[in-house]
Amino acid sequence: MSESIQNATFEQIGEIIRQHESFVILSHVRPDGDAIGSQLALGFALKAAGKKVRLINEDGLPENLAFLRGSYKIETPPAEPIDAEIAIALDTATKPRLGEKSLHAASNAKIWLNIDHHISNPRYGDLNLIDDISPATGQIIYELLLALHLPIPDETRDAIYVAVSTDTGSFQYPSTTARTYEMAADLIRRGLDVGEINSSTYDNHPFRRLELLRALLNTLERSADGLIAHWSLTEDVRTDLKLRPEDSEGLIDTIRSIEGVRVAAFFEELFDGKIRVSMRSKDIRFNVCQIAAEFGGGGHALAAGIRMTGPIEEAREKVLAAIQRAIVAHG
Ligand code: 5GP
Ligand code: MN
Numbered sequence: 278m279s280e281s282i283q284n285a286t287f288e289q290i291g292e293i294i295r296q297h298e299s300f301v302i303l304s305h306v307r308p309d310g311d312a313i314g315s316q317l318a319l320g321f322a323l324k325a326a327g328k329k330v331r332l333i334n335e336d337g338l339p340e341n342l343a344f345l346r347g348s349y350k351i352e353t354p355p356a357e358p359i360d361a362e363i364a365i366a367l368d369t370a371t372k373p374r375l376g377e378k379s380l381h382a383a384s385n386a387k388i389w390l391n392i393d394h395h396i397s398n399p400r401y402g403d404l405n406l407i408d409d410i411s412p413a414t415g416q417i418i419y420e421l422l423l424a425l426h427l428p429i430p431d432e433t434r435d436a437i438y439v440a441v442s443t444d445t446g447s448f449q450y451p452s453t454t455a456r457t458y459e460m461a462a463d464l465i466r467r468g469l470d471v472g473e474i475n476s477s478t479y480d481n482h483p484f485r486r487l488e489l490l491r492a493l494l495n496t497l498e499r500s501a502d503g504l505i506a507h508w509s510l511t512e513d514v515r516t517d518l519k520l521r522p523e524d525s526e527g528l529i530d531t532i533r534s535i536e537g538v539r540v541a542a543f544f545e546e547l548f549d550g551k552i553r554v555s556m557r558s559k560d561i562r563f564n565v566c567q568i569a570a571e572f573g574g575g576g577h578a579l580a581a582g583i584r585m586t587g588p589i590e591e592a593r594e595k596v597l598a599a600i601q602r603a604i605v606a607h608g
Pocket of ligand 2 (some may be wrong): 394413414444
């Protein structure tokens with residue numbers, strides 16, 4: 278099949294699901310709540326519908342999401358390709374972001390589905406369902422399951438909630454719609470325990486995450502005009518604090534929340550010598566996805582990321598200059 282520019286309909290995806298038995302469901306490297314949540318949500322729905330399903334992630338299950346029902350199903354890629362007819366990529370803006378080992382594991386699949394909410398997604402599937410208005414891939418999965426009358430077991434119900442909650446900053450970002458709250462209400466009516474799931478998601482951080490926050494605060498800088506705030510994490514701090522990749526998840530919101538700040542940036546040295554940049558905008562005039570694209574990254578207008586070459590000082594200088602230019606051009 279050739280790549281398709283047009284979105285597949287729910288019905289077309291339903292056809293594919295009905296006509297096949299075995300599925301491998303994938304999401305991006307360094308998975309977040311929306312990545313793992315979407316995998317579990319769709320995976321357990323298909324399983325409940327009698328399908329054979331494997332859930333693969335390049336980096337496996339992050340510790341902070343291990344509380345999710347059914348999360349034991351998330352595997353790191355096996356060495357040999359999986360016997361699956363259909364591969365489904367979720368929440369993954371570009372195919373390489375699935376990771377090399379995962380791509381190899383899914384290489385027997387004859388049809389690729391690409392379901393995502395990143396505006397920068399180049400539609401690399403045979404069938405694509407890209408809804409950049411949706412606040413999370415988890416919400417697209419919810420709509421798909423309802424439309425196709427697929428089962429919503431407890432694992433799916435909880436995973437959808439966490440996927441959407443984590444990608445909307447607890448239902449706060451402007452991408453959150455009335456439909457998002459209707460969905461949350463429906464999930465609660467289906468038996469979701471709101472207090473427990475929010476407590477597991479947000480009130481259960483390892484101590485080292487606060488030590489990381491302390492270290493980051495020591496590097497906090499703000500541009501002279503107060504519009505940009507940024508902080509950095511170097512490899513020695515990561516080693517000292519025995520950090521795991523997920524420990525920094527969401528911390529950037531702390532500097533995004535500063536009065537007057539329009540764009541927040543987080544620079545992080547990775548073990549492979551690359552630099553990971555995370556950006557957040559509070560102002561639709563400053564599109565951080567466009568800024569990320571200048572360096573080969575992507576994401577959403579208000580939340581985007583880059584993986585670029587170091588050293589960190591150079592990466593920081595280049596990206597901050599690009600943010601400055603965007604502010605001058607569009608401010
Ligand atoms: P985060 O800052 O939370 O890692 O990522 C913010 C958004 O940008 C997410 O939607 C994520 O998928 C996207 N993103 C992060 N890093 C990259 C990257 O290196 N390349 C692309 N294309 N998107 C990224
Ligand atoms: Mn997402």
